[in-house]
Amino acid sequence: MDKLPKDLAESLLPWYEANARPLPWRQDPTPYRVWVSEIMLQQTRIEAARGYFERFMAALPTVEDLAAASEETVLKLWEGLGYYSRARNLHRAAKMVVERYGGRLPADVKALRALPGVGDYTAGAVASIAFGLRAPAVDGNVLRICARLTRCPDSVGDKAVKDAFRQALQERYPPAGGKCAAFTSALMELGETVCLPGTPDCGRCPLSPVCAAHGAGRETDFPVMPEKAPRRVQRRTVFVLEHMGTAALCKRPDKGLLAGLWELPNLEGELDEAGVLRQTAAWGCAPVEASPCGQAVHIFTHLEWHMTGWRVLCAAAPDRFVWTTAAQREDRYPVPSAFRAFKALL
Numbered sequence: 001m002d003k004l005p006k007d008l009a010e011s012l013l014p015w016y017e018a019n020a021r022p023l024p025w026r027q028d029p030t031p032y033r034v035w036v037s038e039i040m041l042q043q044t045r046i047e048a049a050r051g052y053f054e055r056f057m058a059a060l061p062t063v064e065d066l067a068a069a070s071e072e073t074v075l076k077l078w079e080g081l082g083y084y085s086r087a088r089n090l091h092r093a094a095k096m097v098v099e100r101y102g103g104r105l106p107a108d109v110k111a112l113r114a115l116p117g118v119g120d121y122t123a124g125a126v127a128s129i130a131f132g133l134r135a136p137a138v139d140g141n142v143l144r145i146c147a148r149l150t151r152c153p154d155s156v157g158d159k160a161v162k163d164a165f166r167q168a169l170q171e172r173y174p175p176a177g178g179k180c181a182a183f184t185s186a187l188m189e190l191g192e193t194v195c196l197p198g199t200p201d202c203g204r205c206p207l208s209p210v211c212a213a214h215g216a217g218r219e220t221d222f223p224v225m226p227e228k229a230p231r232r233v234q235r236r237t238v239f240v241l242e243h244m245g246t247a248a249l250c251k252r253p254d255k256g257l258l259a260g261l262w263e264l265p266n267l268e269g270e271l272d273e274a275g276v277l278r279q280t281a282a283w284g285c286a287p288v289e290a291s292p293c294g295q296a297v298h299i300f301t302h303l304e305w306h307m308t309g310w311r312v313l314c315a316a317a318p319d320r321f322v323w324t325t326a327a328q329r330e331d332r333y334p335v336p337s338a339f340r341a342f343k344a345l346l
């Protein structure tokens with residue numbers, strides 16, 4: 001495997017200055033703004049995160065505001081972004097930052113890393129972008145660039161490979177200070193706009209003269225990816241239960257998938273009309289009629305839900321569910337996007 005080029009920063013920084021996109025979190029990159037944006041951007045595309053970030057900052061502009069907010073307020077601001085444990089951890093971490101550090105994020109990788117939901121990547125991003133420290137932020141984009149620059153033959157899923165790149169990159173960082181922020185952002189920008197997974201745009205890349213994969217004409221042979229376990233498919237029946245202008249929601253368990261979020265009642269398996277009527281009667285809903293209301297698929301990391309919806313008119317409203325109006329669902333009950341297709345029917 002080749003080494004990372006020595007003059008990585010010198011090649012990348014002028015390119016970044018000329019090509020950086022004006023993203024909302026790049027304006028006024030306070031530690032809090034950088035932190036929230038990096039958590040949001042995990043598993044979320046930039047374009048999707050943009051509006052959420054601006055709304056989040058308008059509602060909770062400081063660490064103290066976030067720490068003092070209710071969990072439902074935070075989850076409501078996160079509604080639709082998915083991976084809700086990110087929001088919960090952010091909330092918990094904000095409380096810790098207020099208690100331990102007086103509301104100021106610590107300028108130290110280890111201390112950042114100790115906060116809930118902050119891994120090596122986020123700690124590196126905040127430390128370098130917000131505090132100007134020599135701390136690499138190695139995500140999938142940066143791994144891809146490193147693997148191509150060096151023609152790395154090993155899987156980038158291996159922790160040892162990731163650690164080795166983090167170490168090698170750290171040696172390529174400019175001296176601590178303002179340029180560390182730009183270097184981290186430049187690597188991210190290159191991975192998001194030029195060194196793309198399937199179609200790297202090497203003609204526009206400032207690193208093409210020093211890129212081993214490009215030199216060999218083998219850009220798309222790298223990175224070597226880990227083998228993926230196939231996702232499990234689970235069939236579910238979703239109930240849109242209606243009673244006198246209200247609709248039923250219930251809360252998911254505090255642990256596991258979509259923990260603690262509100263959802264439309266649903267269960268594993270695909271019921272037919274008779275099964276739906278039987279189940280809703282058993283819940284005490286006194287079903288009057290049931291009709292199918294569509295199908296939807298939601299993909300989680302390791303699981304796919306294949307859902308069939310049933311709209312059921314109910315003569316009774318058992319208190320095992322919360323019976324909500326449209327306004328209450330809008331203001332108070334964060335329902336994950338897995339149920340978007342059915343929630344839209346309410």
Ligand code: SF4
Nearest residue numbers: 195202205208211214
């Ligand atoms: S030259 Fe091509 S493969 Fe190499 S880093 Fe640049 S875009 Fe990626």
